[in-house]
Amino acid sequence: MPVSPPSSEPLAALLTPEGLDLLSQHRPEEASDDDAAMRLTLALRKAGHAPEVVAAVVHQLSLRHRGEAKFGPFAAEMFLTRPGLEQATRLPVSALHAQRFARAGVRHVADLGCGIGSDSLALASMDLEVTSVEADETTAAVATLNLMPFPQARVIHGFAEEVPLEGMDGAWLDPARRDEDSSGTRRLFDPEAFTPPLSFVTSLAGCGLAVGVKLGPGLPHDAVPEGAEAQWLSDRGDVVEATLWFNSLARPGVRRAAAVLGAAGVVELTAATGFPGIDPAAAVLEGGGLPAPGEYLHEPDGAVIRAGLVADLAQRLGAQAVDPHLAYLRSATPSPDALATSYRVIGELPLKTKALRTWAKTQNVTTLTIKKRGVDIAPETLRREIFAGRGKLKGGRAATLVLARVGERRVALEVEPVA
Known part of the structure; x- marks a missing residue:
């Protein structure tokens, strides 16, 4: 059993009869910010509760309030x-992971590096058997608490590389991508520096397991293993992950994909070819030039850009590039879905501060x-310069400018977003 460093989380005081009873009596919004948390702390201390219990309960309520976003x-x-909480997968994203395993007919998933159990919860809610593994002792205890409603889920305190996988037909991994030392925390970009490394993931896939792994959205295209489906995923405008799917979890004919979660559900763009600059068969951007007034400028979602699917999106929209080196497209009609944000072009302006101020x-x-x-x-500096000398800005109208380099020209387009 690995030895974990001491945790600064006040969990011991929380998991007492007094702590749990007090936690059940209060709501997360009572600790929604520092002032609210201080008021609650003073009230509970005045009521005679132990200081360490009060601190643990208020801390947990504050985390639960923040956790509502995920x-x-x-x-x-x-x-x-x-x-x-910071590292946990958002609930709608976890649900997509679990659905992929369920559709593939996987019965028993090892969640290797489960954290507080967000993905394990989604997997267990699909009636899958789940064995969750976590190296940090405190985090493993929290995952155990969160998974208690699911009898088919268990948590093991241990290292992902050391847990036997006999009887399991699927594995999900969320490797640690940060390194902690005396100077603080730094983000890692080399997949072989992750814990566990990408080579461990591919070794599991080589054994025939249905394997999925969550990686950072900055995953280099040349690091995607052969035979894996790479899917970049965007939620509420944020590109939150790049996921690699192996064996039965990888879809036939899909090498790379961009999935965008929005109010209308999930919309996806896929390609069977490899990545631009690597696979000669990949689509390339064509055309160039600014959209005319009344035409539309399209800004692809970040997942589309990360997946190298801008040229594929152009084909889907019947659009052309504004410039082959920019992820802006132009066409006569707006985008029908969330794969791109569309703007109707009003006109071109000189990209000069004096002209924009006027x-x-x-x-x-x-x-x-x-x-x-x-x-x-x-943009912040230019905005200040444009409004310099105008005092308090009241009333008036809202406007949007798009600044871009097209060939050798720097241009500003006044546009209006398409709902």
């Missing part, structure tokens, strides 16, 4: 740690969104 109302019943004043622009690609301009 787990929705389920956060109010979960046990959380600060690092565990435009903003004459057009009574008081709220300005600035987007950019290919130009070395800080």
Whole structure:
């Protein structure tokens, strides 16, 4: 059994009859910010509760309030740690992982590096048998608490590489991608520096297991193993992960994919070819030039860009590149789904501070969104320069500018978002 370093999480005081009873009597919103947490702390201390118990309960309520962004109302019943919450998979994303295993007919999944159990919860809710493995002792204890409603789930305190997988036909991994030392925490980018490394993942796949692994969205294309399906996933505008799927979890004819979660569900773009610059058969961007007023400028979702699918999206939209080196597209019609955000072009403006200041004043622009690609301009700085000397900005209208380099030209387009 591995030895874990001492945890700063006040879990021991929480998991007492007094701590659990007190936790059940209060709601996460009572510790929604520092002021609220302080008021609750003072009230509980005044009521005679032990200081260490009060600190543990208020800390847990604060984490549950923050956890609502990832787990929705389920956060109010979960046990959380600060690092565990930061690293946990969002609930809608975990659900997609679990659905992939269930559709593939997997019966027993090893969640190797389960954290506080967010993916294990989703897997268990699909009636799959789950063996969850976590190297940190405190985190393993929290995962055990969270998985208690599921008798088909168990938690092992141990290292992913050392747990026997006999009787299991699937494995899910979320390797640690940060290194901690005396100077703090730093992000790792080499897949072989992860814990466990990508080579361990491929070795599991080589044994025939149905394997999925969650990696960072910055995963280099040349690090994707042969035979794996690589899927970049975006949730609420954030590219949250790149997932590699092996064996029965990989879809026939899909080498790379971009999935976008939105209010309307999941929309996906896939390609059977390898990555641009690596596979000569991959689609390439064609065309060039600015969209005319009344036409549409498309900004591909980050997952589409990360997956190297911008040219494939252009084909889907019947669009052309604004510039072959930029992830902006143009066409006569807006995008029908969340794979791209579309803007109707109003007109072109000189990308000069004086001209933009005059435009903003004459057009009574008081709220300005600035987007950019290919130009070395800080939007915050440019916005201050455009509004310089106008005092308090009230009323007026909102506007959006897109700054881009097209060939050798630097241009500004006034656009309006398409709902």
